Amino acid sequence: MLFRRFLFTPSKITNDILQIPTHELLQQLGYVKQASSGILHWLPLGLKTLRNVEGIIRRRMNESGAHEVSLSSLSQRSLWETTGRWSNTELFKLKDAKKKDYCLVPTCEEEITWLMKHYLTSHKDLPTIAYQITRKYRDELRPRGGLLRGREFLMKDAYSFHLNSDDAVSTFENMNATYDKIFSDIGVPFVSAVADSGDIGGDLSKEYHFIHESGEDTLYQCSSCKAVSNVEKCGSYPQESNQYLGDVSVKYALNQDNDTLVCLYYPANRQFSWNLALEALDNDIEPKTKEMTNEAVLSKFTEDYDPIFNGITRVMDVRLNSRSNFPDFPLKSYLKNNFAQLNDYSIVDAEEGEICASCEEGELESAKSIEVGHTFYLGKKYSQAMNATVRQQDNSDVVMEMGCYGIGVSRLVGAIAQVTRDEKGLKWPSSVSPxxxxxxxxxxxxxxxxxxxxxxxxxxxxxxxxxxxxxxxxxxxxxxxxxxxxxxxxxxxxxxxxxxxxxxxxxxxxxxxxxxxxxxxxxxxxxxxxxxxxxxxxxxxxxxxxxxx
Ligand SMILES: [Zn+2]
Known part of the structure; x- marks a missing residue:
């Protein structure tokens, strides 16, 4: 029947559309209805849009050879304790009538590894990849922006399993190619940002972003090599080294053997970067000391300090000058032989206009962005904890390598709406329009x-x-x-x-x-x-x- 009264008729918008936040606009136009903070109901127009986005992702994932599954949203505590993730404060926890603990899953590394252990027994079963498009949960303290950061969201998560790291990295690359196709199909301009240099065994990962001034992330793009990276992973050099004459801040830590005090010096007006500092030190830092205060690190180090056996490593940010205003050195005595100094490393977050550390030529330009996808090479982080092994050709067992690949599907709908809208309202690309x-x-x-x-x-x-x-x-x-x-x-x-x-x-x-x-x-x-x-x-x-x- 034509002109039937549509149950969810959009309201007529009379005020200035540009002043209406996108999540509010989506409600007024009848796409979604917010039930309470961070919790949304999908109405027919929104659901059609969501399913179009889902369809694009599903088509490309199936084409890549991934198997679609759908895991339960409820997961029991014991699995999460195996991997040390039960203590995560954003985990939505609940108890059944027998007081047994469960969580509503935010991602499914634990459950999928448990599941796949039953089906992957031989090296001949590998590589394999499984994915699902299901609702996920996060006990977000301050949910924001409607679809962009909700307490319940639709997510595509995929997990791959491999015999060795070479194979895992090659699937990681294939998945990135699949992501390129997914985001090209959607038709909103996107960038993929290197999230790390990609040494095997490190956190190889890649992020997908829409550039937009409302975004919460900051990306840097090099004017020469065009590399895009997240601020957390972006190495930079100042236009001229050793020019900083102001106050110097220091961060103390211990090396992995706990016998050397590492002193990281950087300009007080800049943001210290652990990622870059770890790169400078080849990861030789006791992880616990990263979170400790300087006082706590020093008291731990000086407890049994012996100048004969204990060393000191000073790392100087490349911007510092010997005439910069350094804090007092905390140890009264040390041996010159046990003292090392690393110069010319950059250990603070990049700033616009600085030189790209990858090519050492171009200047960095910054842009705000919205993250819409993330791919990771996980290594054995979960498979080791859960003892997920397969039998190799020589009959020995080996822990599988893993990768995981996420796209926030409902978040993506919100992000597309946000970056394409204008003063007349929403402006969907035809790929996803309801x-x-x-x-x-x-x-x-x-x-x-x-x-x-x-x-x-x-x-x-x-x-x-x-x-x-x-x-x-x-x-x-x-x-x-x-x-x-x-x-x-x-x-x-x-x-x-x-x-x-x-x-x-x-x-x-x-x-x-x-x-x-x-x-x-x-x-x-x-x-x-x-x-x-x-x-x-x-x-x-x-x-x-x-x-x-
Ligand atoms: Zn560059």
Whole structure:
């Protein structure tokens, strides 16, 4: 039935759309409804959008050879204790009637490793990768931005299992190629950021981001080598070394043998970076001392301090000058032979305008971004803890290597909405839009509208408020973010008008227009940017345009 009263009719927006935060806009337009802080219900328009995003991800994951599974959202405490993750404060914990502890899963490394242990027994079963698109939970203290950081969210998580690290790294690369395809299919410009240099055994990982001023992350891009990295992993050098004359801060730590005091000196006006410091020291730091205060580290070190056996390593940030204002050195005596100094390392977060540490040529430009995907090479972190082994060719058992690959699907819907919206409302790329076209007519043109519908092979959005004028319908179609509004009116009949709302990603339609406009009775007015087409040809023209949207 046409013009039925749509249960979740979007509200008419009267105030300045630009002033409305995106999560609020999604509610007013009838995509989602917030139940309480960080908890959302999906309404028909939102659900269609979510499923379109899900469909793109599922298609590419299946193409990569991954097996789709769906694990329970409830997971028992014992598994999480095996890996030391039960103490995570963001874990949503609950008890059953017998007071047994469970959590609502935030990710599934534990459960999938437990599951796969039963099916992966021989080296011949590897490599393999399993994924799921399921709801996940996080006991977020301060949920923000609706879909971007909720307490319940839809997530695609994939886990791969391997005989050795070479194989794990090669799957890691393949998954990154799959992610490139997924984000290209979605059609919103994205960047992939190196999250680490990628030494085998280190935390090899890659992040996928949309660049946007509202983002919570900061990325740096090099003007020369174009490498993009997260601020936490971005190495930089100052334009000129040893120029800093101000106050110097110090961070103390111990090496892994606990026999050397490591003193890390850096400009007091900069943010110290453990990632870069660990790189400078080849990871030779006792992890516990990273979290300890300087006083605690010093008292531990001086307890049994013996200048003969204990050493001191000083790491100087490359910006420091011998005339910088250093804090007093805490030890009264030490032997020169046990003293080492590392100069010219950069151990603070990068800043815009500094030199890229990868190519040592380009300047770093910073940009705010929204993270939408992350891939990791995990090594044996989980498989070791859970004793997930397979039998090798020589009959010995080996712990499997693993990788994991996440995309926050509901978060991605929120991020796409956020980066594509404008002063008229949402502006979906056609890949994810809940409807590709809308049909706008007033009640006098109902018959013609039905006629157009018979020529359309796409399901159009028609659920406007029954009393809305044709102008209001076009406006609503645009604010809902539907890529094309098809306007049916007595003046232009038997032709209809098409207004494009979505951004053009390419202009291939122009070639088709030149070739086919006579045959399709298609006229384009460059001034108004409107397309006019005979009602019988509306499907052909819509499909030509949608390929570019
Ligand atoms: Zn560079």
């Amino acid at each position: 409807y590709k076209v809308s049909l706008c007519a007033n009640e006098k043109s109902l018959e013609q509208l039905e006629e157009v519908r018979t020529h359309l092979q796409l399901e159009p959005f028609t659920q406007f408020d029954a009393k809305a004028t044709i102008g209001a319908r076009i406006q609503q179609s645009h604010s809902l973010g539907i890529p094309i509004a098809i306007i049916v009116g007595p003046k232009s009949w038997p032709n209809v008008e098409m207004e494009v709302r979505a951004d053009f990603k390419s202009n291939n339609w122009e070639t088709d227009y030149k070739k086919l406009h006579t045959e399709l009775k298609w006229e384009y007015n460059p001034e108004s940017q409107k397309h006019f087409v005979h009602n019988t040809k509306v499907n052909d023209v819509a499909n030509i345009l949608l390929k570019d949207l």
